[in-house]
Amino acid sequence: MPKPAIQVRDLVKKYGDLSAVNCISFDVQRGQVFSFLGPNGAGKTTTVEMIETIRTPTSGHIDILGMELKKNRSSVLKRIGVLPQDFNSFDRLTVRETVKFFSGLFNGIRDVDELIKLVNLEDERDKLYMNLSGGLKQRVGIAVALVNDPEIVFLDEPTTGLDPRARHDVWDVIKGLKQRGKTVFLTTHYMEEAEVLSDYLAIISKGSIIAEGAPLELIDKHCNTIKMTIRGGPAEIENVVRERGLTLEDAANGDVTVQIEDNAQILDLLNLLKSRNLSYHSLDIRKATLEEVFLTLTGESLTGELAEEEPSTGELAEEEPSTDEQAGGMPLTGAPLTDNQATVEEPLTPGGDVQ
Amino acid sequence: MNMTRLKVTFSMLMKEFYRNKAVMFFVLLFPILLMVLFGFIFSDQDEVQYILPIQNMDGGSHSWNFTQTLNDTGLFEIRLVDTDLDPYDYLLQQKTNTILVIPHGYQAEMDQIIIQRFIMGQPNNDTANLTLIIDPASTAAMVKTQMLDSLVGAINKGMAGVPDVIGMDIETTVSDQFKAIDFFAPGIIAMSVMTTALFGTVGMNTELRQKGILRKLATTPLTRAEWLVTNVLYQFVMGGLSTISIIIVGMILFGLQPQINLFLPLFIILNVFAFSGIGMLITRFVKDAESAQAAANAVMFPMMFLSGTFFPLEQMPDFLQTIAGFLPLYYVNEGLRSAMINPDMGVMAFNALVIGVVGIVMFILGILLTSWKDE
Numbered sequence A: 001m002p003k004p005a006i007q008v009r010d011l012v013k014k015y016g017d018l019s020a021v022n023c024i025s026f027d028v029q030r031g032q033v034f035s036f037l038g039p040n041g042a043g044k045t046t047t048v049e050m051i052e053t054i055r056t057p058t059s060g061h062i063d064i065l066g067m068e069l070k071k072n073r074s075s076v077l078k079r080i081g082v083l084p085q086d087f088n089s090f091d092r093l094t095v096r097e098t099v100k101f102f103s104g105l106f107n108g109i110r111d112v113d114e115l116i117k118l119v120n121l122e123d124e125r126d127k128l129y130m131n132l133s134g135g136l137k138q139r140v141g142i143a144v145a146l147v148n149d150p151e152i153v154f155l156d157e158p159t160t161g162l163d164p165r166a167r168h169d170v171w172d173v174i175k176g177l178k179q180r181g182k183t184v185f186l187t188t189h190y191m192e193e194a195e196v197l198s199d200y201l202a203i204i205s206k207g208s209i210i211a212e213g214a215p216l217e218l219i220d221k222h223c224n225t226i227k228m229t230i231r232g233g234p235a236e237i238e239n240v241v242r243e244r245g246l247t248l249e250d251a252a253n254g255d256v257t258v259q260i261e262d263n264a265q266i267l268d269l270l271n272l273l274k275s276r277n278l279s280y281h282s283l284d285i286r287k288a289t290l291e292e293v294f295l296t297l298t299g300e301s302l303t304g305e306l307a308e309e310e311p312s313t314g315e316l317a318e319e320e321p322s323t324d325e326q327a328g329g330m331p332l333t334g335a336p337l338t339d340n341q342a343t344v345e346e347p348l349t350p351g352g353d354v355q
Numbered sequence B: 001m002n003m004t005r006l007k008v009t010f011s012m013l014m015k016e017f018y019r020n021k022a023v024m025f026f027v028l029l030f031p032i033l034l035m036v037l038f039g040f041i042f043s044d045q046d047e048v049q050y051i052l053p054i055q056n057m058d059g060g061s062h063s064w065n066f067t068q069t070l071n072d073t074g075l076f077e078i079r080l081v082d083t084d085l086d087p088y089d090y091l092l093q094q095k096t097n098t099i100l101v102i103p104h105g106y107q108a109e110m111d112q113i114i115i116q117r118f119i120m121g122q123p124n125n126d127t128a129n130l131t132l133i134i135d136p137a138s139t140a141a142m143v144k145t146q147m148l149d150s151l152v153g154a155i156n157k158g159m160a161g162v163p164d165v166i167g168m169d170i171e172t173t174v175s176d177q178f179k180a181i182d183f184f185a186p187g188i189i190a191m192s193v194m195t196t197a198l199f200g201t202v203g204m205n206t207e208l209r210q211k212g213i214l215r216k217l218a219t220t221p222l223t224r225a226e227w228l229v230t231n232v233l234y235q236f237v238m239g240g241l242s243t244i245s246i247i248i249v250g251m252i253l254f255g256l257q258p259q260i261n262l263f264l265p266l267f268i269i270l271n272v273f274a275f276s277g278i279g280m281l282i283t284r285f286v287k288d289a290e291s292a293q294a295a296a297n298a299v300m301f302p303m304m305f306l307s308g309t310f311f312p313l314e315q316m317p318d319f320l321q322t323i324a325g326f327l328p329l330y331y332v333n334e335g336l337r338s339a340m341i342n343p344d345m346g347v348m349a350f351n352a353l354v355i356g357v358v359g360i361v362m363f364i365l366g367i368l369l370t371s372w373k374d375e
């Protein structure tokens, strides 16, 4: 087996009394998409920025591409690409000039126009950076992270603040990177993103890794249940559920969510409802998601915000054994959702660590 | 130090500058405004020929010769003041700003010094003193002070070699076209270049840090030292532009006639070096933008007022003069003034050396103390 792209051992970062990163160890395999999933303040940025050489670890050991990070800073920098959290660039350079400038710093390997095309910014090529919307700025950042055709790409919350379409564009870019054999280190607090994109993920909370594995592995291991939500039915449905001895998860606004341990229970319950002439509007059956894994592990919500309204597509949905609707994309934190709503993020206050 | 990276970064900064109207204003128009403002203030004064009242309490031949010499320069319109008057009353009543008093005993004292030095061969540091009384609020008085200072300096220089004081030729030391603006322009240039370099460096680096751009640059092969060098190069251009705009406006509007020699650009470069270095150190130790601005102001104000830009140092209390000796801008002022008015190799070289050492120390500290990383 080849050496991992990144090896982290006993990494610690303390800010005064606070252990922002509390003795974590993990490997990132070459050619994989590795996701770091965790809520605000978990220590994601602190960890990646130590690997990116811009923060100094309090203690611990990092090997990257087979080199010891501390002793090989400049050779490492040539082989990695970085999209920092809240990427920003020089206001008065155009998109093309921005990519060209960073490309120049690396003695540019990739063609500037090709990169601009890759992130769908051809129409904005000659616009000043300061006049771009937030989502477009983020995409400039991704292009800039790729100027040196890096072997490892670090993307710290690449889709925060993007609209659903732009988010999918970014996902496509990440999938493309994987296809070209690149290693991607992704940081996110969108469980859906982590599920769809990653080969392997680590859940981090309060500076410690609390679980790691392939997404489906994690779900099977920590939260192997199915949830069924019966929407738009009468209140008696709750009683029927109790009568059958099933666990009632949630009941509100005529929506009843039930925990299912065995697929046979689904049919049984539906038949019973039919026989009692209890009709309902729609059914929604899905497997547990990483959000629930996180809840189970920490008792805390992952995002603390509106979850994705967007149905997830792709690999995962097809693999779901018993759903007739899409998996993974349902609201998890309870708030009602409207169509096409974009997730709005509070601006983050990064460490301001440079210099 | 990688030349390609320096070039790429430098041309990027220049492009940004070219498109940034606010910085453009600060670098080009602000110094011009300052120059115009000062130019009009000073062209209002009794310009080319300064009125110089002289009260000769001594009356000996030396004192009359001295008065004659001043008159011969053509720089002053001499007015003799009655010896019965109190010179302070005269200043008040005549609404004038300067009076030169040749005290009683001037002749005797000078004779004694000459006898001791040249006949008896006893070297000493005694001087026969004149008294110059000025209105400290008057800028014209400062110019006169400065002019008299140069003249007396020239006479003294002559005395060391030639025992005969009276026959001094002083024409060459101070040019006939010497105007107030010639005296103040170097001060304005020194100050503008300082402000541009200091605030330019602090402003740019705190902004880039706040936006996280420095953090991004830290993940590229661009080194900290390369970044500092590009910053300084960029500030050279800014300082050069400020200087050129001041000189051009001074020449067109106020008939400024600067001496142009290599020391002029040298002092600009050293000035930029020292103050962008100080700017780097400020951004290194003061992290948030507002406090960094305040710190830059704290550096700028004493420099502006205590290093002889607006007020001649002679007027200030001794302890302030001592402080001035520690201010880098003082040496830029002195050196630049010499370079632009009255080039004197010794004065220029000494001041260039002092400010050069300060600049290099600041720059090296900047490289040693700052790093891309957190601390």
Ligand SMILES: Nc1ncnc2c1ncn2[C@@H]1O[C@H](COP(=O)(O)OP(=O)(O)OP(=O)(O)O)[C@@H](O)[C@H]1O
Residues within 6 Å of the ligand: A015, A018, A020, A038, A039, A040, A041, A042, A043, A044, A045, A046, A047, A085, A189, A348, A350, A351, A352, A353
């Ligand atoms: N420079 C710093 N000084 C002091 N504390 C810091 C600094 N940088 C980060 N921290 C603290 O370390 C912890 C981890 O922060 P970090 O930015 O790594 O979180 P994160 O997982 O990236 O969160 P987010 O999702 O909000 O980006 C937080 O409690 C934060 O307040």
Ligand SMILES: [Mg+2]
Residues within 6 Å of the ligand: A044, A045, A046, A085, A156
């Ligand atoms: Mg973060």
